[in-house]
Amino acid sequence: MDKETLTNREFDVIRKKDSSIYNTIKYESSLCMQYMLASKYDLLDVQKLSRLTSAFYHPFVLQRAAQPFKRYEGHEKYSLNNYEDSSMNVNIFDVLKSRKSTKKYEPYNISLKELYYLLRYSYGINRKESINNGVTWKFRPVPSGGGLFASELYVVTINSQIPKGLYHYSPDDNSLEVVKYGDFLSVMQAHSGADPYINSENVSCIIFTTTFIDRMYIKYGERAYRFILLEVGFLGQTISLLAEALNLGSCMLGGYHDSNIEDFLGIDGQLESIQNSIVIGKRKDG
Numbered sequence: 001m002d003k004e005t006l007t008n009r010e011f012d013v014i015r016k017k018d019s020s021i022y023n024t025i026k027y028e029s030s031l032c033m034q035y036m037l038a039s040k041y042d043l044l045d046v047q048k049l050s051r052l053t054s055a056f057y058h059p060f061v062l063q064r065a066a067q068p069f070k071r072y073e074g075h076e077k078y079s080l081n082n083y084e085d086s087s088m089n090v091n092i093f094d095v096l097k098s099r100k101s102t103k104k105y106e107p108y109n110i111s112l113k114e115l116y117y118l119l120r121y122s123y124g125i126n127r128k129e130s131i132n133n134g135v136t137w138k139f140r141p142v143p144s145g146g147g148l149f150a151s152e153l154y155v156v157t158i159n160s161q162i163p164k165g166l167y168h169y170s171p172d173d174n175s176l177e178v179v180k181y182g183d184f185l186s187v188m189q190a191h192s193g194a195d196p197y198i199n200s201e202n203v204s205c206i207i208f209t210t211t212f213i214d215r216m217y218i219k220y221g222e223r224a225y226r227f228i229l230l231e232v233g234f235l236g237q238t239i240s241l242l243a244e245a246l247n248l249g250s251c252m253l254g255g256y257h258d259s260n261i262e263d264f265l266g267i268d269g270q271l272e273s274i275q276n277s278i279v280i281g282k283r284k285d286g
Contacts, residue, residue: 068212072168080115083116101252103251105279110161111161123238152272154179154208154265155167155208164184166184185200192256205279209277228275240278249280249282251279
């Protein structure tokens with residue numbers, strides 16, 4: 001059965017179910033439906049992928065893929081290595097049971113140590129392995145397609161013990177790189193998607209996740225974006241659980257203004273683009 005026949009059959013199923021509350025949505029022409037169908041695999045696609053992935057193991061490509069680290073060379077940075085001997089004594093099942101999205105916050109100056117926990121244990125390097133041709137692969141705590149780690153983390157501090165500004169997390173040396181100092185509350189209020197549901201003035205920070213699509217595309221082609229979205233989801237959940245373990249609240253935001261946030265971060269919105277946003281802060285009782 002070819003893909004066209006399969007696609008038509010699936011659309012017939014959708015039409016039959018179109019008496020639901022979503023019956024005004026044109027599933028057939030939606031971008032999400034088109035991408036879902038276009039990125040499906042059949043046996044032929046898997047065979048093509050095996051040839052693509054074999055080319056991926058060329059020494060040059062491997063060396064490039066093993067070092068997916070964005071750096072802000074020459075920028076001031078805050079090392080997080082002073083906290084490497086720190087540990088949290090928490091029960092993971094208690095954390096899972098109590099995690100929830102928090103909408104109400106009270107002003108709280110998040111510490112560098114708390115930022116260390118949030119960043120180091122969500123996307124820091126947790127092990128290294130030597131693979132083909134002596135290439136050293138650096139892994140993170142979250143699953144990632146092919147171990148390619150397409151994501152980057154940026155932190156906007158609003159109430160914190162370090163100066164207000166925009167920072168980039170560097171997993172390679174476990175540091176916060178200063179992208180730019182400044183009070184960016186008004187930018188967050190206008191474009192983060194938090195307000196009016198969350199009072200941005202009271203949160204400690206907002207963590208943005210961006211992704212480089214070429215890091216995943218080099219091995220997985222059109223399937224890459226599926227793997228990118230999975231990684232971003234794993235990463236967001238991990239940060240949220242770490243916040244809970246620190247007795248902090250968190251809330252993921254989906255209504256950010258992509259282009260405005262990308263301009264603010266200083267990224268092109270194509271090769272590197274915004275994928276997720278997480279508010280972190282101290283819960284307000286009641």
